[in-house]
Amino acid sequence: MATTVTAPRGMRDHLPADKARREHVLGVIRGVYARHGFDEIETPVVEDAARLHSGLGGDNEKLAFAVMRRGLTTEDLRQADAPLDLADLGLRFDLTVPLARFYASHRAELPSVFRAVQIAPVWRAERPQKGRYRQFVQCDIDVLGEPGQLAEIELIRATTAALDALGIVGTSIRINDRRILLALLASWGVTEQSAADRALITVDKLDKIGAVGVAEELGTTLGLDPAATADTIRALESADWDSVRGADWLDAEAFADLERLRAALPGVDLRFDPTLVRGMGYYTGTIFEVAHPDFGYSLGGGGRYDGMIGRFLGQDVPAVGFSLGFERLVDLVSLPGSAESDAVVLVYDKDVDPVRLAALKAEALDTHHRVRLEKRTKNMKNLLAGLAEQGFGSFATVGTDTTSLDGVEFRPLA
Missing domain, CATH: 3.30.930.10 (Bira Bifunctional Protein; Domain 2)
Structure with missing residues (x-):
């Protein structure tokens, strides 16, 4: 079997x-x-x-x-x-x-x-x-x-x-501060450390279960009013630098630190997100994510x-x-074309002397950064397609009478 x-x-x-x-x-x-x-x-x-x-x-x-x-x-x-x-x-x-x-x-x-x-x-x-x-x-x-x-x-x-x-x-860089999150929780009456930790774990699920789901879970675990909490969270989801400035729940010192950071990074798309939590429990201040x-x-x-x-x-x-x-x-990056074009394959017949093959490969390495030897197969189309997927850019065929690569044509694989 x-x-x-x-x-x-x-x-x-x-x-x-x-x-x-x-x-x-x-x-x-x-x-x-x-x-x-x-x-x-x-x-x-x-x-x-x-x-x-x-x-x-x-x-x-x-x-x-x-x-x-x-x-x-x-x-x-x-x-x-x-x-x-x-x-x-x-x-x-x-x-x-x-x-x-x-x-x-x-x-x-x-x-x-x-x-x-x-x-x-x-x-x-x-x-x-x-x-x-x-x-x-x-x-x-x-x-x-x-x-x-x-x-x-x-x-x-x-x-x-x-x-x-x-x-x-x-x-863009989403940015927040744990001090701002703790001030927000305090405005809801959540001040005890273990309760705040549980609340942050729940708020961190916002992108998965939505504002209503977060509010319902906070209501179950901490006794918060689900309707009022959901309204607050929905407002925070669309908040930005200007809309939260001066809010009574905001940690003003932490927010001022973030604004100074923003001013120090011209050209970087830094977006304030008061709902950003980051799951790790060890964070103490600034937190950020790439979006x-x-x-x-x-x-x-x-x-x-x-x-x-x-x-x-x-x-x-x-x-x-x-x-x-x-x-x-x-998953978002491809090999650069320049590297692919300089990776070559020598396709050889089965009767080519191995010592000569080694010499031809050494010669190719003098002018190309990567060289592969491949024995000719009946289905050359599949062989060449597979080599192209592996990042090779061109190939040349060498036979029993090939003594040097001078004058040998390298053809593109794709």
């Missing part, structure tokens, strides 16, 4: 053409971030289970993959009160918690203001669906040690530059998380980060 062999559920293999596109996008992003003064680091794929479940990751902690301790016995299984009692490590669910631990470990070796790049896979036990995977790559930049708005300015500038370099135009009118999802996001590193270091360190949605960006 035939067995279907596939990648684990929610994870993917990447064929050569897809892998080439992914590497192109990664190369562009890395190049832009390096130009903007960010340094790339690397952290282990696993962290201590206690660190991953310390309350810093919000709902993502529930999605963390645990790694069971070595040498477990049946007695250990009997004595465990919960599955996590059997785990000492876990796969990272984001790159921010590992960065906080990294900074606490290496602070003495780092500059007072550290600009970090992390581009690596993370794992979450999501319910797999289109555009949502259990293993995916995150592209993060963070500024640690800078308490002022210079950090946000640098992050937004570098992020928009990366999007421009990838050819993604028409984006595009053609897509119903964000292309990236982040915010300020000044309290996280102090959990590991025993001393608070200002921190803010921005993450690009790499898996979504890859």
